[in-house]
Structure formats: structure tokens, C-alpha cells
Amino acid sequence: MTANAEVALPPELHPYDHLLRSADLPTIWCPGCGIGTAVGALIYGFEQAGVPKEKRVIVGGIGCSSRIVFYAKTDAYHTTHGRTIPFATGLKLCNPSLNVVAFAGDGDLFAIGGNHFIHAARRNMDILVVCINNFNYGMTGGQGGPTTPAGALSTTTPYGNPEFPFNLPNLAWATGATYVARWTTLDVRRLRNTFADVVNRHGFRFVEILTPCPVSFGKTNKIGSGVEEMEYYQALEVLKSRVESTEITKTDIELGKPIVVGTFVDRERETFRERYVRVVAKARGSKS
Numbered sequence: 001m002t003a004n005a006e007v008a009l010p011p012e013l014h015p016y017d018h019l020l021r022s023a024d025l026p027t028i029w030c031p032g033c034g035i036g037t038a039v040g041a042l043i044y045g046f047e048q049a050g051v052p053k054e055k056r057v058i059v060g061g062i063g064c065s066s067r068i069v070f071y072a073k074t075d076a077y078h079t080t081h082g083r084t085i086p087f088a089t090g091l092k093l094c095n096p097s098l099n100v101v102a103f104a105g106d107g108d109l110f111a112i113g114g115n116h117f118i119h120a121a122r123r124n125m126d127i128l129v130v131c132i133n134n135f136n137y138g139m140t141g142g143q144g145g146p147t148t149p150a151g152a153l154s155t156t157t158p159y160g161n162p163e164f165p166f167n168l169p170n171l172a173w174a175t176g177a178t179y180v181a182r183w184t185t186l187d188v189r190r191l192r193n194t195f196a197d198v199v200n201r202h203g204f205r206f207v208e209i210l211t212p213c214p215v216s217f218g219k220t221n222k223i224g225s226g227v228e229e230m231e232y233y234q235a236l237e238v239l240k241s242r243v244e245s246t247e248i249t250k251t252d253i254e255l256g257k258p259i260v261v262g263t264f265v266d267r268e269r270e271t272f273r274e275r276y277v278r279v280v281a282k283a284r285g286s287k288s
């Protein structure tokens, strides 16, 4: 056998076994939860893009999705609620050679962490932000949050959510993100290809993943099991790649209405670090 020949894995092992902390499996995720699909897609993206293992860093917050930091065999940080983006920002600024991904839920990123999101996008911080959007706080009992659709039921909106939710792609675009995509966990191949495409890019990149939470959102809103929530997506998904910026406001999510998915934004902007280095060099040059 040559040094480069592929070694056949024992049949009981998952092809990504060497990229997972197998001793910590099975996961805590409920049957039918979509987070594992998103984790698998991100790991695939790292592999396909050829990101060296020692350069991969995943920053998780608090909540079900944050468990990625225990299962993916990479350098990883389990941070405090809402603070994935500040931690990711610090890591990237201290060591620009790292490939940093902030991976968190909708409540974490857009309620307590909302301010961090808009300012990191405005600065064009060089990180990839992945939002697991299951429309509620799954781990803590299914409370409503900033992406809960208007009228949707949750444990804190038993008469239907009276608030309007954030449209996350619209928010990311408006605040300066250079890349914005939305997929559901039904779109496994597109999701994997998206990660393979964007993990090595620069600038503030945002991927929203609509993810079944059958034990909370799915159950409360009578959508049903994880599979039934996937069928819900299948029935409502409308693929519109490269939505014009003027159209991005039309990607709102409403209960029972079409869900627009696709790559919505792909543009170039000088990153925070590039700009910082240039500004400092100019200032120093002018003084010498």
C-alpha cells in the first residue's frame, strides 16, 4: 500500500469519524433535530475547501447548536450567551491566519447578541457567522425570540406572537455583510457547497439555516415531527439565487407562506483588518 492510498474505514464508523469527538457521541440533540445536518455540512465545507485542521476554529454560544464545540474535532470555544461574535472577532484579529466560524442559534445571535452582529457586519469583520434558525429558544423550553414568525405559538406567545421577526438576510445585507445565504436543512447539498465555497473567503459572511426543532417549535405550532417539518420546507421553499438587493426585503418568513432560499448577496468590501492596516500605514507614513 502506498502512503497516499485511502484506508478503508471499518463499516461501523462514520466517514467523518476522524473529524468528530466520537467519545462524546451520541449527541444530545433530539430525534428529528436539524443541527447535526448543519454540523456535517460545515465539516464537509472545511474538508472540501482544504482548510488545514489546525487552522479551523469554531466558536459556539449557549443553546442546542452550541454543542457543536463538543462534537467537532477542531479547536473550539464554548462561550457565553450572545458573545460568539466578540470571541470570534478577538481570535481573528489576534491570529489572522485562523479560519474562524461563529456558530449559534437565532436567539443567541440576534437577541442578546444582536448588537455584536450588526457592528461586526458594519466593520466587515473577517469571520463566517452561521445561524441555526429554528424560530424559538429550543433548549430552554420553546420561548419566542427575535425570529419567531408573527402569529406563531411559543411558550411565551401562547396567543400567537404579536411581534414582527427579523428578516436575517435583509439585516445582514443592510449592515454590510459581503456574503449572505439562506438554506434549510433539506438543502443538504447546497448547504455543503455553500460552506465549501465560503469558508476560505474574506469578509463578514452570513449563512442562515432554517432548522427543524420538532420538540418545541414544530410541536407547538402543530407542524409535527422533524420529517414533517422538512416536508413543510419542501412544500414552501422557493429558490431564488442572487436576489437583487432591492428584493431582499421580500424574503420575510411568515407562517405557511413561501420561504425564499438561495445565495442573496455576494460582494466585495475591504475588510476591517485590511482597512486598519492601510489606515495605520498611511498615518505612520505621513509622520515619517
Ligand code: SF4
Pocket (backbone or CB within 6 Å): 028, 029, 030, 032, 033, 034, 035, 064, 134, 138, 139, 212, 213, 214, 215, 216
Ligand atoms: S430542543 Fe429543538 S433545537 Fe434543541 S436539540 Fe431538541 S429539536 Fe434540536
